[in-house]
Amino acid sequence: MKVAVFSTKGYDRNFLQRAAEGSGHELLFFEPHLSPETAPLARGAEAVCIFVNDIADAETLAELKRQGVLFVALRCAGFNNVDLAAAHDLAIKVARVPAYSPHAVAEYTAGLILALNRKLYRAYNRVREGNFALEGLLGFDLNGKTAGVVGTGAIGRVVVRILAGFGMNILAHDLKPDPDCKALGARYVPLDELFAQSDIVTLHCPLTPDTRHLVDDARIAAMKPGAMLVNTGRGALVDAKALVRGLKSGQIGSLGLDVYEEEADLFFEDLSNQMLRDDVFARLLTFPNVLITGHQAFFTAEALSAIAETTIANLTGFQTSGRPEHEVSIERIA
Ligand code: NAD
Numbered sequence: 001m002k003v004a005v006f007s008t009k010g011y012d013r014n015f016l017q018r019a020a021e022g023s024g025h026e027l028l029f030f031e032p033h034l035s036p037e038t039a040p041l042a043r044g045a046e047a048v049c050i051f052v053n054d055i056a057d058a059e060t061l062a063e064l065k066r067q068g069v070l071f072v073a074l075r076c077a078g079f080n081n082v083d084l085a086a087a088h089d090l091a092i093k094v095a096r097v098p099a100y101s102p103h104a105v106a107e108y109t110a111g112l113i114l115a116l117n118r119k120l121y122r123a124y125n126r127v128r129e130g131n132f133a134l135e136g137l138l139g140f141d142l143n144g145k146t147a148g149v150v151g152t153g154a155i156g157r158v159v160v161r162i163l164a165g166f167g168m169n170i171l172a173h174d175l176k177p178d179p180d181c182k183a184l185g186a187r188y189v190p191l192d193e194l195f196a197q198s199d200i201v202t203l204h205c206p207l208t209p210d211t212r213h214l215v216d217d218a219r220i221a222a223m224k225p226g227a228m229l230v231n232t233g234r235g236a237l238v239d240a241k242a243l244v245r246g247l248k249s250g251q252i253g254s255l256g257l258d259v260y261e262e263e264a265d266l267f268f269e270d271l272s273n274q275m276l277r278d279d280v281f282a283r284l285l286t287f288p289n290v291l292i293t294g295h296q297a298f299f300t301a302e303a304l305s306a307i308a309e310t311t312i313a314n315l316t317g318f319q320t321s322g323r324p325e326h327e328v329s330i331e332r333i334a
Helices: 010-020 058-066 084-089 102-117 120-128 154-165 179-183 191-197 217-221 240-249 279-285 301-321
Strands: 002-005 026-029 047-050 071-074 093-095 146-150 169-173 200-203 227-231 252-257 290-292
Touching: 002 010, 010 026, 010 301, 047 301, 058 084, 071 301, 084 093, 093 301, 102 120, 102 154, 102 200, 102 227, 102 252, 102 290, 102 301, 146 154, 146 191, 154 169, 154 179, 169 191, 217 240, 240 252, 240 279, 279 290
Parallel strands: 002 026, 002 047, 047 071, 071 093, 146 169, 146 200, 200 227, 227 252, 252 290
Antiparallel strands: none
16 A cells, blocks of 8 residues: 655654565655645645644545545644545544554653752753752652553553652542552542642643643642642643743643644754744743653654554554554544
């Protein structure tokens, strides 16, 4: 099957090509994001393969359909960038990679928490400049503190296990409480209680209409003053302008972000020679207690390998039966 792969980087090409060996799929690699303007690149392909910042809205899907595309293979877990209702109406099937390596994201989340708490990013720069002073680097023991984990699916569950390993008390919130998390001592509480009592809040729920701006001014005001907030989920789970206000007031003690609502114009590219046009992002970068990375939590060899293999399996499943194993459809998530 011919597959148009959008937002291709060298690493995508390497891992996908290796996984596709012997599958019979012909992968056509394109660097641009998928959008209504770039959708015609898929001409002659039966499937497209897309990533987190590709846009598969109704307009793009309609254009893809005109080009002969019948299947969208997401090479990521989140599917908030696909209009599933439009895909359904156009009879375009959609599949994702539900769990490629929850460890990659969970371990990265722990890394952000540790780096932020102990200010490793500041220490790194100081030592290179011959500054060995410790003022400003004071952290706190994780042991005995309370972590609030919002979303205890594949990733959140591993986060709970790691943070419980540090001796943290775990508060959790999910629509479906997880028995493994309960066995680890996590206590499921309403969101308000989680925010009010946690020293660290970390977000691992999907981006849906219900969770968009889950962290807004009101939620920040209800946090424990000086608490840490970490988001490795999706950018729009938080209102970035509210984060700036929360940091300025000191209500947010420290902030770790691997995702950003407007990241599509920034992340995955080298923009070091360009002016930063996003004022909110620029403001966030000015705080000494903010650590931002460019959507790299998933980026391990194991994860890329698993993503590529599941993506090829989804393509093969669609080609052979019309029902890829990891289909996402409006009916399935309803
Ligand atoms: P998952 O589907 O296994 O788990 C998500 C959990 O969130 C489920 O248990 C679900 O019940 C829960 N949930 C849904 N709505 C909720 C709500 N309103 N409040 C609380 N919980 C809710 O997904 P996962 O594999 O654990 O991934 C979680 C998210 O992490 C993905 O949706 C994706 O957006 C993000 N992610 C980020 C990266 C990265 O590199 N930064 C990589 C992979 C995934």
